[in-house]
Amino acid sequence: MRALAHNYLFIFGLSLLVLFSIYVFNRSVKDNRINLLTTSFKSTDQNFSVNSYGKPKKVLQVASPFREPVTNRSYVILIWISEKELVATFRSALKLDNFYMKGQFKNCNFNNCIITENISRIHVSDALLIPYPELQTLPKITQRPIGQIWVFWAKDGPFNPRQHLEWKSKRIISFFNWTVTYRKQSDIVYQGYGYAKKKANLNGPPRQNEINFAIRKTRLVVWLVSNCQTKSRREKYVELLQKYLPVDIVGKCNYSNTHISECSTNFGPKCFNWISKQYKFLLSFETKICKQYITDMFFYALKQNIVPVLMSGKPELFELPPKSFINIRDYQTPAKLARYLLLLDKNDYLYNQYFKWIDYYNIIGPTIQEHNYMCELCKRLNRQNIFRKMYFDLKRWWESNSCENPWW
Numbered sequence: 342m343r344a345l346a347h348n349y350l351f352i353f354g355l356s357l358l359v360l361f362s363i364y365v366f367n368r369s370v371k372d373n374r375i376n377l378l379t380t381s382f383k384s385t386d387q388n389f390s391v392n393s394y395g396k397p398k399k400v401l402q403v404a405s406p407f408r409e410p411v412t413n414r415s416y417v418i419l420i421w422i423s424e425k426e427l428v429a430t431f432r433s434a435l436k437l438d439n440f441y442m443k444g445q446f447k448n449c450n451f452n453n454c455i456i457t458e459n460i461s462r463i464h465v466s467d468a469l470l471i472p473y474p475e476l477q478t479l480p481k482i483t484q485r486p487i488g489q490i491w492v493f494w495a496k497d498g499p500f501n502p503r504q505h506l507e508w509k510s511k512r513i514i515s516f517f518n519w520t521v522t523y524r525k526q527s528d529i530v531y532q533g534y535g536y537a538k539k540k541a542n543l544n545g546p547p548r549q550n551e552i553n554f555a556i557r558k559t560r561l562v563v564w565l566v567s568n569c570q571t572k573s574r575r576e577k578y579v580e581l582l583q584k585y586l587p588v589d590i591v592g593k594c595n596y597s598n599t600h601i602s603e604c605s606t607n608f609g610p611k612c613f614n615w616i617s618k619q620y621k622f623l624l625s626f627e628t629k630i631c632k633q634y635i636t637d638m639f640f641y642a643l644k645q646n647i648v649p650v651l652m653s654g655k656p657e658l659f660e661l662p663p664k665s666f667i668n669i670r671d672y673q674t675p676a677k678l679a680r681y682l683l684l685l686d687k688n689d690y691l692y693n694q695y696f697k698w699i700d701y702y703n704i705i706g707p708t709i710q711e712h713n714y715m716c717e718l719c720k721r722l723n724r725q726n727i728f729r730k731m732y733f734d735l736k737r738w739w740e741s742n743s744c745e746n747p748w749w
């Protein structure tokens with residue numbers, strides 16, 4: 342009797358042990374799988390880069406296989422604009438009509454791409470080009486066809502989070518592949534606002550020493566403006582500045598009555614040509630104070646030999662010619678800035694220091710360069726094995742620590 346009970350106990354213990362081992366084994370397999378998932382994005386494949394911004398602790402999604410380049414196929418790029426009212430806005434921002442008129446990808450090295458604006462074609466599109474505000478109405482990640490490339494596109498700076506609480510509350514983890522923005526850290530850098538390029542050939546004596554750029558300039562500061570109420574509250578800054586020196590305001594905001602016929606219809610080359618002969622300084626005040634966000638006004642000024650006074654985000658990261666502009670960030674108050682401008686007004690030698698850079702840099706643009714990024718996009722679609730990348734949290738990459746509130 343006792344021996345039998347012993348046997349039962351033994352068998353019971355044994356089965357417990359077996360069950361426990363199965364449990365442990367299963368667990369370790371599961372853990373392994375999680376590990377595989379998290380590590381499959383890094384190491385081994387050097388071509389696949391992961392933007393670590395907002396990287397979740399556990400990867401939620403298995404990497405979908407990328408598409409091998411197939412010769413003789415074409416790639417469909419869908420402009421993702423979900424709401425009918427917004428179509429016109431983005432079409433003009435993207436300069437699509439221009440792009441169609443010039444024969445689309447005709448002049449690109451890779452011309453086997455096609456653009457569609459029909460969002461019902463999402464399931465047959467190789468890439469989505471998604472304008473910034475459309476982050477809110479993304480297709481669901483689960484609906485994304487395998488291998489579809491998501492491209493983020495932004496020409497203007499991020500929203501000011503304080504003024505867009507509704508937007509701020511949206512958390513969007515988005516598995517984007519590439520970005521097209523004015524920021525230098527983007528995959529494709531948008532350069533339509535213009536940029537400075539170092540001259541290749543620096544031989545020969547500097548020539549700018551001989552020119553007095555102040556000569557015949559009788560007026561001091563001009564501001565060309567057509568957007569009257571802005572997030573940067575630049576209009577307030579100008580108001581403060583005007584207490585200390587005259588600022589001629591040109592444009593449709595009716596801040597003053599300065600009328601320059603050359604600038605009455607738009608701020609084109611004729612307008613810049615005229616003001617550059619009259620004025621020493623041009624206010625290049627952005628509508629948002631966001632890092633690296635510097636638009637065409639600045640580059641027009643550099644090109645036309647007029648010193649821009651810049652209001653923008655922190656400039657550490659961008660390549661601008663040294664001593665080519667005056668940064669309002671260097672002056673504690675509008676009064677101090679005004680004092681400095683008045684000093685330069687009285688001293689041609691000091692004013693001319695702001696033109697030494699001309700010997701070393703060329704200003705490219707501002708021009709309509711929409712073609713460049715579209716061509717680059719088409720090239721990347723053909724070469725996906727080289728340009729593999731994903732962003733875990735694009736909204737954070739784009740918005741966090743990007744913009745500042747005005748401090749005046």
Ligand SMILES: *[C@@H]1O[C@H](CO)[C@@H](O)[C@H](O)[C@H]1NC(C)=O
Nearest residue numbers: 410411412413414415452453
């Ligand atoms: C690729 O396209 C060209 C022009 O359309 C054609 O002549 C050629 O036969 C195609 N090659 C293949 C492998 O399909």
Ligand SMILES: *[C@@H]1O[C@H](CO)[C@@H](O)[C@H](O)[C@H]1NC(C)=O
Nearest residue numbers: 457458459460461462463465
């Ligand atoms: C958009 O695409 C869908 C599906 O391919 C098609 O049925 C529809 O006719 C297209 N609409 C336009 C305006 O081309």
Ligand SMILES: *[C@@H]1O[C@H](CO)[C@@H](O)[C@H](O)[C@H]1NC(C)=O
Nearest residue numbers: 569592593594595596597598
């Ligand atoms: C600006 O002034 C002009 C002429 O004085 C006037 O016709 C126009 O309505 C004004 N615009 C605004 C936005 O006040």
Ligand SMILES: *[C@@H]1O[C@H](CO)[C@@H](O)[C@H](O)[C@H]1NC(C)=O
Nearest residue numbers: 386387388389725726727728
């Ligand atoms: C990585 O990119 C190189 C070209 O830079 C290419 O030759 C190679 O095939 C790519 N590797 C993979 C695994 O796609």
Ligand SMILES: *[C@@H]1O[C@H](CO)[C@@H](O)[C@H](O)[C@H]1NC(C)=O
Nearest residue numbers: 404405516518725729730731
């Ligand atoms: C695009 O991103 C997805 C994740 O969202 C990834 O699975 C895919 O491999 C990426 N493709 C390329 C070409 O980088």
